[in-house]
Amino acid sequence: MYTPPAFREDDPAILRRIMREARLATLITATEEGLVATPLPLLLAETEGEFGTLYGHVAKANPQWKLPTAHDALVVFAGAEAYVTPSWYTTKQEHGKVVPTWNYEAVHAYGPVEFFEDEERLRDVVTRLTELHEKSREQPWAVTDAPDAFIGAQLRGIVGLRLPIVRLQGKRKMSQNRPEADRIGVAAGLAKSEKAGDRTVAAMIPTGPARTS
Template structure:
């Protein structure tokens, strides 16, 4: 991922936090079947390996798992907050007019080679943990054990799991850090006034990033 120094995020805790917040990342691989991509909910084990390990599963009918089983490198993209940035928000527009639109965003890229597995008990543990994670805030969380075991067993035969130790991790927080303070203030005000929830999500992240830097 092209990442100018001003936008590079190297803090492992911040990277992991964003990875957890990205609920449906994209896993991309290139193998004997060409370039393939799948959108998958994943579990992050932060203490397994240097950068953590990702766990997930494919439908057995999805051919992508075969490329991973053959040793193809995988790229997992975790998309964070993003928003269009209008040049009209920059203080520099009134000063000299030499401004153009851009896009601010947060993204994390994780790279590694996966171990593929189809052991029933290991798959059961994985899907149980994934369900518990996403059901946690519901007043009456559903659990895998709520379904008949014979049915769950049949579902487990239809999937293939994987563990992906992260070998390389890149973070990009493109939040206008290369602009003047006046321009950054204008962007935050412009985003805060937007009716788009995604825009307000990004300005919250920009404010959080600014406060974190001031605390250093």
Template sequence: MYVPPAFRETDEAAIHETMRAAPLASLVTATADGLLCTPLPLLLAPEEGERGVLYGHLARANPHWRAPALAESLAIFSGPDAYVTPSWYATKRETGKVVPTWNYVAIHAYGTAEFFDQPDRLLAVVTRLTGRHEGERTAPWAVADAPADFVAAQLRGIVGLRLPIARLEGKRKMSQNRSAADRAGVAAGLAAGDDGARRVAALIPEG
């Protein structure tokens, strides 16, 4: 990922927060037959290894897990993003020398993917993933709510993923390269938009 110095995110806590907040990631692997990409929810275990470990699962019928990788796999996490119109810039009124852009947060996690199909490990992964996404519901569903034989049959249809993170790249492009007046205009413009735009507005640096 191309990351100019002004947009480089190095704070590990902020990187992990973006990864946890992303409901769906993309796993990309280079193989002899070309690139393979699978969208899937991933769970971060920051306490494991030097940089943390990602867990998830794929359908057993998905050829992604069977294809030998030519290099590290890449897990892509997308954070808040929004279009930025030049009309919000003070510079537009001053010189007119402005163009549209896009503000966004992106995290790339690299590592060697490991796949497994032991029932106990699979059950642990799906239980943790379910707990993560059901935990805030007033009446959360749990894996144990389903019949044990049904769960066992479902587990036979998936393969687990464990990806120890070898390196992380973080990019937070939030108008840091613009003047304070331009940033203020972007923040105000985004704040008047939808929920996604307002999330980006809150990330625009002040001053």
């Protein structure tokens, strides 16, 4: 991921926040047949290892888990994003030398991926993922709500994955490199959007001196 210094993000807390909020990630592996990618929800065990460990599962019919990998796997987490029109820049009126861009945040996590079929480990991963995404509901659904034999049959149709993260690369492009007046204009423009994601990005636009290096 190309990351100019102004947009580089190394704060572990921010990187973990982006990974948690992404909800759906993309697992990419380099195999003899080429690159293979699967979108899937992942659980971040933040205290397991230096950078944390990712857990999830793929369908057993998905050939990705059977293909030998030549390098560490890559997991892409896409965070908040929004289109930025140059019409929001005050510098547009000053000299017109502006173009559209995109504000976004992303994290790339690298590490060796392990696939497993052990039912006990699979049940643990499925349970933890379910609890993560159900906890905000008034009446959360639990794995134990379904018949045990049914869950067992479902588990036989998936393969678990564990990926200890060995390297993290983070990027937050939120107009840091623009003059303050431009950033104020971007924040104001996004805040008026009908799209919730745009309004989320509006709140992320920094104030103060621009970061150019």
